Amino acid sequence: MIKKIYFQSIFFSFLFFKEAFAAESGGMPQLNPEFWISQIFWLILTFGIMYAVLSKFILPKISNNLESRKSQILENIEAAEKQREDSEAKLKEYDEIILKRKSEAKTMFNQTREKALKDIMAKKEVLDQQIDDEINKAEKEIEVLRVSAPDKINKIAIETSSELLEKLIGSGVNSSSISAIVDDLSKRNGDKYYGN
Amino acid sequence: MAANPMSQFDVYRIGPEIKVGAFDISFTNASLFMIISTVSILLVFNLGSKRNSVLPNKMQLLAELSYTFVAKMISDTAGSKAKPYFAFIFSLFMFVLFCNMFGMIPYTFTVTSHIIVTFILASFIFIGVTIIGFIKHGFGYLKLFVPSGVPAVLLPLIVVIEIISYLSRPISLSVRLFANMMAGHTMMKVFGGFVISLGLVGGWLPLSFSVALTGLEILVAFLQAYVFAILTCIYLNDALNLHH
Numbered sequence: 036m037i038k039k040i041y042f043q044s045i046f047f048s049f050l051f052f053k054e055a056f057a058a059e060s061g062g063m064p065q066l067n068p069e070f071w072i073s074q075i076f077w078l079i080l081t082f083g084i085m086y087a088v089l090s091k092f093i094l095p096k097i098s099n100n101l102e103s104r105k106s107q108i109l110e111n112i113e114a115a116e117k118q119r120e121d122s123e124a125k126l127k128e129y130d131e132i133i134l135k136r137k138s139e140a141k142t143m144f145n146q147t148r149e150k151a152l153k154d155i156m157a158k159k160e161v162l163d164q165q166i167d168d169e170i171n172k173a174e175k176e177i178e179v180l181r182v183s184a185p186d187k188i189n190k191i192a193i194e195t196s197s198e199l200l201e202k203l204i205g206s207g208v209n210s211s212s213i214s215a216i217v218d219d220l221s222k223r224n225g226d227k228y229y230g231n
Numbered sequence: 232m233a234a235n236p237m238s239q240f241d242v243y244r245i246g247p248e249i250k251v252g253a254f255d256i257s258f259t260n261a262s263l264f265m266i267i268s269t270v271s272i273l274l275v276f277n278l279g280s281k282r283n284s285v286l287p288n289k290m291q292l293l294a295e296l297s298y299t300f301v302a303k304m305i306s307d308t309a310g311s312k313a314k315p316y317f318a319f320i321f322s323l324f325m326f327v328l329f330c331n332m333f334g335m336i337p338y339t340f341t342v343t344s345h346i347i348v349t350f351i352l353a354s355f356i357f358i359g360v361t362i363i364g365f366i367k368h369g370f371g372y373l374k375l376f377v378p379s380g381v382p383a384v385l386l387p388l389i390v391v392i393e394i395i396s397y398l399s400r401p402i403s404l405s406v407r408l409f410a411n412m413m414a415g416h417t418m419m420k421v422f423g424g425f426v427i428s429l430g431l432v433g434g435w436l437p438l439s440f441s442v443a444l445t446g447l448e449i450l451v452a453f454l455q456a457y458v459f460a461i462l463t464c465i466y467l468n469d470a471l472n473l474h475h
Contacts, residue, residue: 090318
């Protein structure tokens, strides 16, 4: 009881405005010590239980959750970093392989091209040789024909002219004189027909 | 009852009178709201810590955000040495916050608007911090009252002022919370009374005031809980890290 009065007197001195309310409403219920002990008791009880449960069961769980999430996120970041590095290495490897294969393909292409060119050149040479041979052969034949052609023509001309003369005159003409004339003519026109 | 703005602070007995020796520890409306607050806190944080998923749900997010908020507040003001007292400051902050917030619901009782409740909390903090200070620093803790760099002439005066300011800590801490809560709730009640008395014609102005005050009071409810907790951290910091 003495304690109550002591507390009350302290608050009276601090809460000067108490008088203002006291005048119209009979004071502040806060300063009525009737239920102070009850409030203290229930405050200590509820707060104590809450503190005990929070500190023993709930807060460690929350901190645990936060920790585990943090570590899990860190782990995931680490794993992601590792995977990224892996994929970078793989990409490098892939690039290298591609580059290597490309150069291989290039050399292969070049080799094949050279080989093909060589083949073509060889075949071309053979063909050229053959063509040259054929041309030579043909030229020889033409030469032979050209050499023999005037004689044959002369012969035909002599025969034809003798027959014509026979038909025109009605009697045979000396073939030697005809051949002389034809020879003379052919010699004169030979250049015109054969170009040499 | 409605006309008196102070009657909302009345404590009355619920159920029978319980007496232990000379002490009356009857269950009252104050006890009821203490229990409601603590049970809500335990419920919210139990739900928030039940499942541990990497992607938290709403309750878990609420619990974890509160946890990190208080943890950051303590580490910012009192450093890493205050870690063993985290649970107490967390409970204190949550208790004051929930009591203040429950008081904002109409027809409820605000536990923290009673000086005896805030004074018990504050004096518990005061005594606890003083004991911690003497355990950590022995009689060196008394150096708290002798700031460094003060001229010797002023020292007697400064020491007296420091001692008075130290001893007034529980009173300032408790009266701050209690007076804020009481004044806010009284104001709301007074404006609510004006709405009724001015009727349909003139009642709109105090009603709009009342709406604005409700928002302000919710802010004050959070702010006072925060101030209460952060002052506890500061006192704890004085006891743990003697800087003077």
